[in-house]
Amino acid sequence: MAGRSSIKTEMSYGGKLILPTLARSAPTPVSRRVSTPVAMHKLVILFACICVVAAQRGFAPVENYPPIPYSFNYASQDAEGSHTHEQSGDGAGRVTGRYTIQLADGRTRTVTYTADENGYRAEVVTNELGTESKNPADVVFQSSAPTGPEAAIANEPNRIRG
Incomplete structure (x- = not known):
């Protein structure tokens, strides 16, 4: 019986009387000695220790840097037209800018915008067909494009007749 004691009874050994003694069986392996x-x-x-150590990494101080003032501009020209863009930020979170798209067929769009604590606001000046001078949301549209009927009259000579 592994791991249990049993009583071994020998009454004599070499003519001497021996009292009953406890005899032990073989020792239990280490893997079985530790209870579950x-x-x-x-x-x-x-x-738990591993979790505590890992959680400490998540509480490292977060460095918050203030916005840095900046500005940039660029211009691009090709056979299909040109594109310019300029933008600046004042370091307090206010961004202003302007971009212009001019196509070879004469269409032009210029967008001037501001983004600050009051949100994003834009002013669009264009001559693209299908645009009207209306002011949805915080956007101002100034269109010099002809209205639908004016465009139809202007394009009458180009109309395909069947």
């Missing part, structure tokens, strides 16, 4: 609850507690404690 103790091993589980050790694993839980180890896991």
